[in-house]
Amino acid sequence: MIKILIVDDEKWTRETIKQFGKWKEYGIEVIEEAVDGQEALRLIEQMSPDIVITDMKMPGVDGMELLRIVAERFPQIKLIVASGYDDFNYMRQAILSKVNEYLLKPINAEELNLALEKCTKEIQNHLRSHLIKPFSFFSKDITALIMEYKKKISSFLDELNTEGFENVMQRFFNELKKVDRIDSNFLAKIEHEFILLLEEKMIKNDCNVSDMFEKNEDLINESSLSLDLLLKKQQGLGKRYIDYMLNLKKRKSRVNLQEIKEYIDRNFADSHISLEVLANKFFVSKEYLSKAFKNMYGGNITEYIVSRRMEQAKQLLDDNELQIKSIATMVGYEDISYFYRVFKKYFKISPGEMRQS
Template structure:
C-alpha cells in the first residue's frame, strides 16, 4: 500500500497527463488521488482529499499559482509542494521559496529532475512521520487524546490567520489545561517537544507572509536551545523562549504552553501593525515620494521601509495603481531627466549619467538605449 497521496493542479489536461506519465509513483510509494484545473478547485480538493504532496503549475486562470502557494502555506503548512512553470520567472521562484516548495521545475519537465523532487518529498514526509511518532509516543498514544489536541491546534491556527488575539489566547489556555490533565507524569518532556515542534511549523508560514523573521526556529529546536535568529521578536520574548526548558517544566506543562503563546502573541501584534499599514497605503504618496527622490539612492526596499510595508505588497499595489512597477517608474523618471539634461541643458553625457544616479557609464548607455530606442549621442545628432 502506498504511503502518501498526491494532487496534480494544472489547467492543461495534456500537462496533467505528462505529470502522471513521468512520475514513478509506485516506486516512491505515492498515489495520485486526483486533479484540479485551477487554484480555486485545487484548494477544495486539498480540503477534500488531504494530499501529502501537491504538484502545481503557476500560470492558471482564476486563482493562479502565486495565490495558491500563499494559501497552501497558510492553511496546510505540512503539505509538500512541487512547482512547475513554463516561464523562468524570478517572481514565481521567489514565491515558491517563500512557500517552502520542495522544488521549482521548468516545463517541459525533465523526468530525472521530477522524480528526484518526488523522492525529496517522500524523504521529508518519512522524516516528519518518524519524528512525530517518536515525539508523540507515549505522550499522545490514545487517538481520542490526539484528536482533542488537534482540535485545539486548529482553533489556534484559525485565530492566528484572523489576527484574533482573544481567540488564540483562549485556545492556548484550554490547551494548557488539557495537556496538564491528559499527560501522565514522566511524559512531560516528550509532550513539550512535540507541541513545540508542531506549533513552530504552524507559525512559520505566518511569519513568512508578514516577513517577521524566523521566530519559530527557537521553538522548533526546543525551548532550551534558544532562538537562532530573533529578528521580529522583542528582546524580552527572546529571553523568555531561550530559558532552559527544565526551568519551565517543574510540575506544569502550562508554563511551557504559555511561552509558546507569548511567541504567537508577539507575532500577531506585529502582523496587525503591518496589516493596518498595508490597508492604508497611500499610493499617491508613494508616487510623490518617488517623484521627489528618484535622483537619490532609493530602491524598492528602501521605499517599502519608508512606508512600513513589505516589498512584495508595495510592488503589487503600485503596479495595480499605476500600471508600472516601482522600479520601472523610477527608471522612466531618471531617463526622462537624463534626456532633459543632455538635450535641453546640453550637459555632457557623463555628467548627465552621474546626476541621474548612474556611475557606470556603459550601463547608463544600455538603460538609455533600451528606454528610448537610441543612444544619448543619437539625440544630439551624433553618429
C-alpha cells in the same frame, strides 16, 4: 497513504508527470489533477494532499498566488514547481514559499523522481518524529486540571496579557509536577492541547502562521523531553502569539500612507504588486486602504501604480537600444500586448510612435 495534486493548465504536462512518476515506489496512492490555482485550492480543501506539483503561469489564480496561499494556510504540504519559466519573480516566490524543488520544463523523469523521493522522505520522517505512543486515558483529576487551566490560559491569550499568561502557565506546570507518573505520552497530551488552543486563536484572528512563527522554528521543533522544557517552549510560543497580535493591532489602527506610497515607488515594477498584496503586507483591509489612499493622494492605488510604470516606460523609451518588449518587462508587464494597451490608453499614442517622435 501519500496523496498528490498536479496543477497545470496543459493536459499533456499533467499526463507527462503522471507517466514519469514512480508512484508505487514512493507510496503515493492518490493522484488528483487541477487546471488552475482556483480548482487546486478547492481540491486541497477536500483531499488534503501531502504534495502539490504546480505550474507557475496559469489563467486565473496562477502559481505565484497558489504558492503564497498554500504556504500560509497549509504549511505542511510539500511543494514542487514545474515551470517553463526561469523567472526571477517566480524563483523568489518559490523561495518565500519554501518550495522543495523547482523543475524546469520539459520535465525530466529523473529530476521529477528525485524531487518526489525528497518530499516523501520528509513526510515519513515527520510522521516518525511525531509518532505518539499508544493512547492512554488520564485520571479524572488530571483531566479536570488540564481543562481548568486551558480556560484560564485561553482568557489571558484573548486579553493579550503576557504577564498573566506567563503566571498562569507557571502555576499550571507547578500543579503538573505533583503528578506521580509523567511519561512521554503525558507530555505529548499537554503539548497537543496547547497547540490546539493556539491554532484556534490563530484561525479565529485570521493570523498568518508563517509570519508569526518564522523566527521561532527552533522553538517549534525543539523536543520537549521534560516538563521544564515544555513550559519554556509553550511560554515562548504564547508570548510570540501575543506580541504578534499586539503589533497587528497597532498597524491596523495606524496606517502610514506615506510608507505605503514609498513602498510602491520602490516596487512598482514588480508584476504582482496590487491593492490586495499591499493590504495584506500592511495589515489593513483593501476597502479602507483604497479609500484612504485616494483621499490623501487624489487617485486610487491601481492608478498610481500604472502612472509610475508608464512614466518609467517613457524614460526607458529614450534609450533606443532597449527593445519595447524588454521595457514592458522592466516596468512590470509580462504580457507585451497588455502593455501596449495600457500605454496607449495612458499617453494616447503607442510606445513605437512615442519613440519615433
